[in-house]
């Protein structure tokens with residue numbers, strides 16, 4: 233009969249292992265949609281003065297640029313307002329009024345969530361989830377950044393002819409559908425491979 237020590241050890245052993253998460257083609261739906269949106273987003277390079285102004289609002293030195301969300305060393309600039317919501321472009325683009333320095337961890341964790349909700353939310357890697365100090369101060373700097381100037385908002389649907397627009401999103405659906413069917417085929421192949429493995 234198992235003692236409670238055995239139970240504790242079993243629990244510890246189970247917790248010590250983590251199976252790598254497998255990226256299936258099915259789990260690519262969001263990244264495919266994001267790629268279809270990113271592919272039509274214009275990028276506007278900022279001037280040196282604009283970079284200086286942006287860093288001044290965030291109270292950062294060019295020689296020590298930090299993540300605007302958590303304060304770690306920054307590795308990239310992240311879209312403050314998401315480019316994609318409900319699988320369609322929001323109209324915000326890549327321009328400095330909509331970009332802030334970020335670390336990879338924050339950029340990944342924030343995804344397409346509204347920045348304030350994410351910062352105050354309990355996502356594992358959000359500033360609140362990580363239990364970081366000075367969150368209110370960082371939020372007020374980002375609010376100042378939002379007040380800096382109105383971001384460009386592109387009305388894709390009034391610029392691009394309706395037919396082209398609909399065609400573009402049907403291409404996106406087709407790719408997602410193809411990937412789903414590829415995954416179904418892959419599932420069958422994997423089942424055959426699993427069957428061939430030596431039994432333990």
Ligand SMILES: [Zn+2]
Nearest residue numbers: 299302335338
């Ligand atoms: Zn960060």
